[in-house]
Amino acid sequence: MVTIPAFLIVAVMLFGIGAIGVLISRNIIILFMCVELMLNAANLTLIAFSRALNIPDGHVIVFLVLTVAAAEAAVGLAMVITIFRNRETINIDRFNMMKW
Amino acid sequence: MNLDTIIFAISAVVAIFGAVMMIGQRNPVASVLYLIVSLVAQAVLYVQLGALFLGAVLIIVYAGAILVLFLFVIMLLNLRGTEDLGEGSPPISRFTKFLLSALMVVEFGFVVWSGVFPEAGKTGIDAPAGGFGSVKEVAELIFLKYLYPFELTSILLLVAIVGAVVMAGRSVIVRSSESEAPASREEAAEEARG
Numbered sequence: 001m002v003t004i005p006a007f008l009i010v011a012v013m014l015f016g017i018g019a020i021g022v023l024i025s026r027n028i029i030i031l032f033m034c035v036e037l038m039l040n041a042a043n044l045t046l047i048a049f050s051r052a053l054n055i056p057d058g059h060v061i062v063f064l065v066l067t068v069a070a071a072e073a074a075v076g077l078a079m080v081i082t083i084f085r086n087r088e089t090i091n092i093d094r095f096n097m098m099k100w
Numbered sequence: 101m102n103l104d105t106i107i108f109a110i111s112a113v114v115a116i117f118g119a120v121m122m123i124g125q126r127n128p129v130a131s132v133l134y135l136i137v138s139l140v141a142q143a144v145l146y147v148q149l150g151a152l153f154l155g156a157v158l159i160i161v162y163a164g165a166i167l168v169l170f171l172f173v174i175m176l177l178n179l180r181g182t183e184d185l186g187e188g189s190p191p192i193s194r195f196t197k198f199l200l201s202a203l204m205v206v207e208f209g210f211v212v213w214s215g216v217f218p219e220a221g222k223t224g225i226d227a228p229a230g231g232f233g234s235v236k237e238v239a240e241l242i243f244l245k246y247l248y249p250f251e252l253t254s255i256l257l258l259v260a261i262v263g264a265v266v267m268a269g270r271s272v273i274v275r276s277s278e279s280e281a282p283a284s285r286e287e288a289a290e291e292a293r294g
Binding site: 006008015 | 120138153161174241246
């Protein structure tokens with residue numbers, strides 16, 4: 001029988017992989033995708049707990065998180081386009097214009 | 101070993117495999133495609149947990165819209181030779197990053213295993229309650245109980261649309277070293293005209 005902790009472990013591994021990707025990635029597009037992956041791992045956790053407690057309210061939270069993820073992707077990619085136009089790079093080590 | 105276990109094992113392995121391959125790719129397009137593989141497997145997990153509506157939404161909205169937006173941006177940027185990955189000296193070494201990430205994963209695993217949530221271990225997924233996670237039930241929650249948060253997301257999306265258009269639609273900002281040059285393409289065009 002598949003139990004809820006099995007799903008939680010998958011979610012943990014996905015979140016960890018996303019966090020590793022955010023830390024080691026030099027490419028801002030892959031970095032954004034890792035953030036999306038971490039949001040999805042959180043969603044999987046919400047759905048697993050929702051199932052375990054038999055309370056479907058978690059599904060609404062997942063729905064709202066999906067909306068936030070879409071908004072974040074749109075704004076983030078708009079920023080990527082603007083920065084790429086000015087800097088001609090997507091390496092995040094070069095994105096230091098707000099540093100000084 | 102019943103069918104549920106087999107489906108869970110396959111989709112879990114595929115989800116994690118896709119995620120690992122995603123962060124390992126140098127080519128962003130391949131990365132997006134591996135993320136789509138991972139998301140489809142995660143949608144199977146959603147359906148196994150009874151979230152039928154959200155499984156469909158995950159495929160339609162994520163794989164169908166958000167990742168297409170990523171692909172669109174990658175194609176638009178025309179990244180020839182610009183992805184200089186891993187060059188220079190990052191402020192934290194790569195080994196330290198892996199160590200910190202592994203530590204975090206271990207912490208998560210400890211929380212899951214240490215029985216913070218004891219009932220979850222006894223709950224199987226093979227007996228979903230009637231209508232749990234169906235479109236009807238989720239829609240009733242969204243449009244009755246959580247109507248105001250749902251309406252607020254429409255404002256969020258509106259702000260995101262306006263922000264994206266304002267940011268991506270702006271013309272080229274001239275760096276301070278080139279302040280003598282015309283400030284934008286439009287101004288250059290106007291000067292050429294007038």
